Amino acid sequence: MLTAEETVKNCTKLFTLPDVYLQVKKVIDNPESTMADLSRAISIDPGMTVAVLKLVNSAFYAMPRKVETISRAVGILGMQPLHDLTLAISVTQTFSGLNQQVMSMSVFWSNSFFSGLVARELARKCFLVDSERMFVEGLLRDIGHLILYEQLPEPSEQVLRESATTGTPIHIMEQRILGFDFTEVGQTLIEEWQLPKNFGIAIRYQNNPSGTTDHGFEAALLNMASALTEGFQAPNGHAQWQHLVAPESWKLTGLDEENLKECMTEAGKQLSGMLDLMKEAHQPVAAG
Numbered sequence: 001m002l003t004a005e006e007t008v009k010n011c012t013k014l015f016t017l018p019d020v021y022l023q024v025k026k027v028i029d030n031p032e033s034t035m036a037d038l039s040r041a042i043s044i045d046p047g048m049t050v051a052v053l054k055l056v057n058s059a060f061y062a063m064p065r066k067v068e069t070i071s072r073a074v075g076i077l078g079m080q081p082l083h084d085l086t087l088a089i090s091v092t093q094t095f096s097g098l099n100q101q102v103m104s105m106s107v108f109w110s111n112s113f114f115s116g117l118v119a120r121e122l123a124r125k126c127f128l129v130d131s132e133r134m135f136v137e138g139l140l141r142d143i144g145h146l147i148l149y150e151q152l153p154e155p156s157e158q159v160l161r162e163s164a165t166t167g168t169p170i171h172i173m174e175q176r177i178l179g180f181d182f183t184e185v186g187q188t189l190i191e192e193w194q195l196p197k198n199f200g201i202a203i204r205y206q207n208n209p210s211g212t213t214d215h216g217f218e219a220a221l222l223n224m225a226s227a228l229t230e231g232f233q234a235p236n237g238h239a240q241w242q243h244l245v246a247p248e249s250w251k252l253t254g255l256d257e258e259n260l261k262e263c264m265t266e267a268g269k270q271l272s273g274m275l276d277l278m279k280e281a282h283q284p285v286a287a288g
Helices: 004-009 019-029 035-043 046-056 070-077 079-094 105-125 133-140 143-151 153-166 170-177 182-192 197-204 216-233 247-253 257-281
Strands: none
Touching (some): 004 143, 004 182, 035 079, 182 197
16 A cells, blocks of 8 residues: 555656746745846746736736736735745646546636635635735645545545545545545645645644644634535535534634635635636747
């Protein structure tokens, strides 16, 4: 039986982040880097430049006037938000060609973007200063499943069937059948990609936010985003999600059910536009 680490290592050559992101990360990791350095790193790639500007000028950021250059975008948003935005685009590009037999990719990305939007809204409710970063963490919350579906399709299908039949949560069924779950795979992938450690820890403990002393608040936000994502899909309408929220998540965030309902509604309003925008942003840039 493979471990989570072995499962990820088996496919790291398949799923590597694009060079433009690696250059952006190099700039961000260098304390002596300037905003001009970041602008140059993004601008080298025409496709990423177009994608970033489309997103910056979307309703997601609600800019008072059009932002026409990457340098202007960096100046307004700052280096870390531009890093996170570039990362979000890079991750969706990295997995764009995946042909899944276990799950529809359109459904997966719809759920992932909804999780990201909800996580951002929840962070805003908590008055988190850099609430935008929770969009990326929410987007990456379920990324481990893409690896599992690619590397272990038959056991993953078995997990989904038995979870649906018994009502047992997917991560618990994965532990029983695989010996690990998607959160461990997600954290391992984050580490392989050398992304911020807090991303990996929050993803790893999203089903057990009290299991980490360092990033329990972020894990709790992801736990709530996960519950609301499942609730948003419920055939009987936005319901049946409350029992999916870990008890400690309420304490860690200070949010109540009404707060979560408001965030789910707001994210639902944004989802269609965000999916259309990402689809448009990934279209090839015309030559010339």
